[in-house]
Amino acid sequence: MPAYATNMRMKFPIVALTLEIITIILFGVFVVYDDGKSHGHKPHSNETHHDENPMDLYPMFQDVHVMIFIGFGFLMTFLKRYGFSSVGINLLLAAFGLQWGLLTQGIWHLDDGKIKVSIFKIINADFSTATVLISFGAVLGKTSPVQLLIMTILEITIFSINEHLVATVLEANDVGASMIIHAYGAYFGLAVARVLYRPGLRNGHENDGSVYHSDLFAMIGTVFLWMFWPSFNSAIADPGFTQLTAVINTYLSLAACVLSAYAISSLVEHKGKLDMVHIQNATLAGGVAVGTCADMNIGPFGAMLIGLVAGIISTLGFKYLTPILASNLGIQDTCGVHNLHGMPGILGGLAGIVAVALGKKEGGNAAMQAAALASSLGFALVGGAITGLIMKLPFWGQPPDQNCFDDSIYWEVPEEEEENEESLAHGDHSKNKAEV
């Protein structure tokens, strides 16, 4: 079946190397080190005594870096046979995405015709990859590495346009990126998932689930995301007390969110038990939802209220909405990104509109906040649909249904243990059947 020629031997190396070489050439033409001689954008306010040390944001950058590579990567290892792809393809997409993001974000802020790389810029480059990793969660297990590289290019390019519109044209506030990263990444991914709908997976797939230890690996991702989220939401805030505000709001929102996620998980589950899917994901919704407001004067009370609500709607979403999306709308959202990033991202955008309307942010404009949310959703849905159509072209090596959620189609997987597990679990050894 040529449509399912999943052998990557030529396709993937050619695509990956070509992209990288083009990128390096573009870097040769456009990119230089920031020498501190001018400040194209987001000048830091003068209220701080940090005058000019170019490394001040470096610890914040490293926290964000850990979220991108460990956090997102391990969060997706919950699937029993898809851990290599989760953490490995996460690394691939983020490593390419940060280069591409530096270019597409930098192009709006040229300085003497050059993109001047600073810690601030590489934080934003890491941020841009987060959109792709969120969308990756929606299509996890059902796409080839080549498809995902294509998604990376398109999603980051469109992200950079929307971000420019939101931040520079609309001058909306979104310091923790509830709208431009979380809502955008989620609805982009859901649009892609809709286009790539697989009727053959309607009744589930034996590998679309976790085993005991894969759930523990996923908790590594969850906990690192949870801990460093205050850095995510405050990294590009104005230094000093504004940044402190963003840290404290996020810290408190996440703490409140944990309690509501656990409570609702127990309330809706069989015999009051906790569900690992909820714990791995919904405990983070408070970080997403407080993002837009993080640097606003919403008070600890406001931040915790947002977190409490986010934990509730995220857990309820996993329990009740995800199955409906799959069965009624044809949106198969592997990781439930709609519950972790989609709805909490919209909640964050709405909270931002309200907070700005209430005067919690100097110079804010509620209409522009609303426009920013609409723009992010619009670019996500249209961009995701178009991207999905391109990804649907039949020569990118996508896996056939029966090989979904299985590392062994794109990875060498250690034979021995696998045989044991497979034969124990299923009685036969049917993997790899689509390989040519």
Next chain:
Amino acid sequence: MPAYATNMRMKFPIVALTLEIITIILFGVFVVYDDGKSHGHKPHSNETHHDENPMDLYPMFQDVHVMIFIGFGFLMTFLKRYGFSSVGINLLLAAFGLQWGLLTQGIWHLDDGKIKVSIFKIINADFSTATVLISFGAVLGKTSPVQLLIMTILEITIFSINEHLVATVLEANDVGASMIIHAYGAYFGLAVARVLYRPGLRNGHENDGSVYHSDLFAMIGTVFLWMFWPSFNSAIADPGFTQLTAVINTYLSLAACVLSAYAISSLVEHKGKLDMVHIQNATLAGGVAVGTCADMNIGPFGAMLIGLVAGIISTLGFKYLTPILASNLGIQDTCGVHNLHGMPGILGGLAGIVAVALGKKEGGNAAMQAAALASSLGFALVGGAITGLIMKLPFWGQPPDQNCFDDSIYWEVPEEEEENEESLAHGDHSKNKAEV
């Protein structure tokens, strides 16, 4: 059996949500951002050029944060079937505890009737949760989430009283908290464990042990604790050279402790082999024991000597004392917190008395140090006993003996692998038997 009604469906959500909503209301009344306009306590000395940046301690905070959530959480995943609870309930307790700790610690230092949240304050809030996580180790596998939330409230409240007494009234030194966190948390937990003594577990339990990969997960916790302990012991030290001293003393104490823990483990074990329990725990005793002295002028030699001794007594405690405590005193200490936090904590307190008596800390007073140690132990034992009695009330959903050390009583556990493992290991599938 109503005493063992482990279905959490109503109990847990109601307790968790009620606590969180009360907490949010209290935050609404009492808690504001620190605006830097006044400094209620622990004013930093003037010798530093860091004048007013409110984010200076943020990297230290994040190191402590990692210790609390990854360190403690994964350290306890060593049990073969209790990893979900270890890392998951650790997250729950710490997320609630940090909110509660902000309130109970802050209440002593009101500023215009408000608790002003700064990085310094959230470090201390994280610290307060460490006491609970240590005690959690003593009762791991034998308590319900509701029982543990109750323990969290009580233990942190009592901690805040003792901390205020030690730091403000006695003016004792305990920068790395050997006494007020480690000894306090350990003996509090041991007192609780004594009250909750289970004769039915006298002969052990098949799930009270590790498997190969669970021991590796635990090493994630060990190593993150080990690496970031210098941050724990120096986070609230006076900035500048005093903080440097705390870092170096801890770094060297831990390094020396590793060698003695490994040596003694090999010496006392069957055929000279290393025991993972010792490696996971006793290698950290040097961090505990050097805590009180960390910012004192004890010299690298003094720090290393403390670490060497701590590694020895901790390992010997695991080998010889823990079994005696269980069989003779009815103290079933699941993680051996007496060996990691209890004895090394007392060692740290004693070292502090000696160091202060020798004039290693300007303005120190050996009698006050001794009083601080006695106070910490007294509050721990009395507070732990009372807390244990409350936790023993028969309606908190505690697990029956046969379901101890088993995630599946409070968690949805993936079926497939479990069945394999269970049937392979035990020949039958007897879990969940106590569920109603």
Next chain:
Amino acid sequence: MPAYATNMRMKFPIVALTLEIITIILFGVFVVYDDGKSHGHKPHSNETHHDENPMDLYPMFQDVHVMIFIGFGFLMTFLKRYGFSSVGINLLLAAFGLQWGLLTQGIWHLDDGKIKVSIFKIINADFSTATVLISFGAVLGKTSPVQLLIMTILEITIFSINEHLVATVLEANDVGASMIIHAYGAYFGLAVARVLYRPGLRNGHENDGSVYHSDLFAMIGTVFLWMFWPSFNSAIADPGFTQLTAVINTYLSLAACVLSAYAISSLVEHKGKLDMVHIQNATLAGGVAVGTCADMNIGPFGAMLIGLVAGIISTLGFKYLTPILASNLGIQDTCGVHNLHGMPGILGGLAGIVAVALGKKEGGNAAMQAAALASSLGFALVGGAITGLIMKLPFWGQPPDQNCFDDSIYWEVPEEEEENEESLAHGDHSKNKAEV
């Protein structure tokens, strides 16, 4: 067989405790805290506003610390039955090595006859342990803890001599230590491996491979190394824009390297699949190779080119060179350190020569760079060969061939799971056969 008396009961505790006690005494004689009163070496340039805060480098130090203990430790857990040793012995060697490195590096820079410990010095102490951990990778699974402690002492001592020669005598540039750590550590380890050649392992060993979850544990190591490598390469760079340059060069080199490593892995593997060994290791080669040039003005383009090439040669090395080294030269390189540290280290040294010759580093001298590379390789090969001969003495408790790559020879391993796995995988239970 007395030559294979692997019981460590007396040997290991005596060696470990004796070494530690000697070390503590030497610390008592030589080591004091840095009080900031004088600056023996590597004075920071004056262009920065960082005047005197002794904690400025602390976040960088912690990143390096994570690379040493989590990064190297977990990277080596890929073996199916050697995870305890990988992360556990890594901790042991690094904990001892950092103490020894503080002494042997400090002895060249005495200040009033004392070694004054600062954050800068403990970063360098951590660095010195990296050489040992690299060499450990070459002999992983085939050496006893006592042998490895001996290697630690000798390798760090010789490293300190070479480092002094390179940095102080030759005044060569090697900010990220491509030559003095990576090439040195790799060729030292390969020389040891050559001397310890085991003909009995010529046809492989059933435990010399991974299982599914051990490969995921290894990815924890990989990703932490990958993320924090910019800190490794910039930690001791001149502060300010030079340090920023080192961060950005490393960040970009690593990103480019990921793409080429993935592309080549797919190109050379069976059916175009990705190979976990390549992903775990070759994605890091860009960090090694850009080390020497990291703080030079090579431009983002130059950094990415180095990373691209490093990813290619490293992956090709794993595929084609490692088998040849084993079969033709008798060099059994368990982790393939030649591909991750050896060749990329030399590439880094060569790139440094070219960059300095092109005037990319003020005050650099290409001949001195070449001499530094030659010196590092020479000390490595001669030092490694001598060290290997000492390690080959028959009374250090080395494992017999059949017990290689098996934790259970030096560790208590949980019985239950092991029995399952062993009996499932091999049909018999033949471990421990060499124990007396």
